[in-house]
Amino acid sequence: MSVSEGQETGVRRDEQYFSAQPSSEDRRRQLSVKLAGADRHVEVSNGVFSASRLDLGTSVLLRHAPAPAQSGNILDLGCGWGPIALHVALLSPRAKVWALDINERALELTRSSAMLNGVSNIEAVTAQDLPADLSFDQIWSNPPIRVGKEVLHNLLMTYLPRLSQGGSAYLVVQRNLGSDSLITWLNGQLPQGWEASKYASSKGYRVVEVTRP
Template sequence: MTHRDHGSSRGQSSRTGTDGGEQYFVARPASPDQRRTIRVELAGRTCQVEVSHGVFSSGRLDLGTSVLLKRVPQPPVEGDFLDLGCGWGPIALSMAIQSPKASVYAVDTNLRALDLTARNARSQGLDRVHTLTPEQVPDHLCFDLIWSNPPIRVGKTALHDLLMTYLPRLKPQGRAYLVVQRNLGADSLIPWLAQALGSGWTAEKYASSKGYRIIEVGRA
């Protein structure tokens, strides 16, 4: 279960499911773990973060994630937040910077990604970021907020299973914001979510930018 999906004609990752020819959603990437540091702006803070091969968007902040972080509403002051498919951690770090009292759960199948996210959180003094594989997420844990750049190219069945595992775990007032490229099915995903979640839920377009849709999901 990993995450992110995106494309751009200017050097951004197209999220084809690979990084340098390797799938980034395997648990243990086979590519050399060559760590390097890049500088990114997250939630108004300039951050020096570690990245590596075998992790989604390993050389930059990808366009889809950038759109999500710029357009989502301000997160609650505290609560239990989920970054579904954390990669090297830009979404989780942004949540934790904006809401230092919140518990932020960064989930990914890629163990290298989890290690990078944990190291990046520590380097920024963000001690309430918790990195977990899907199997480590407690069954009782529900969320006040979910931000995700989901892995569209893993296929509809896997994507739908992923979303239906975590979206129903929103708390009554919780909200999820998903960024999906328009030409990879964002507009068809919205009615599917509404139908799959059933009565008492809403799924609708929250914002659009640079070929991406941000989808808002929550209880009606």
């Protein structure tokens, strides 16, 4: 559920972000991608974001964000076929990684890739299956900027406030799609003492860090 590229494989762009059951043909195939420092086999399909490769924005996030928390609950917000969740789960086997998406096919792919890689600490869920009282030590996301500001802002302000005390979030956003204005907006919306700032920049992207005191 990321946004740095447009329509792929003839699928409507909004299907990736808004459809629980994509209407496109489910043509599953395997890719080899580098996650957690090694080449991993993953399963991808149509109707899910970046179905032919590891998205550049996601790659920037995985290379430049700090090491994930070693324990506790970590949220992959808008997991797609699961590269962020897999990377984090492989690096932090004692943490529980919650892979969240509206797209049921994306969740199936995340579960399948977890099995392919012997990963047992990922829980792939829709919002209604996420425990309402659950807080997160970290949130990682390549958020869907192209869904529009209203939808994006609602998404971020639904989940960022669920950071635990001392928790942090890492979001990757293209500079030309408003990363700096998003930082300004977040600082105007988050509770007093919280902070959004630029953590890293690479290849036209910014990694935005949000911290809760």
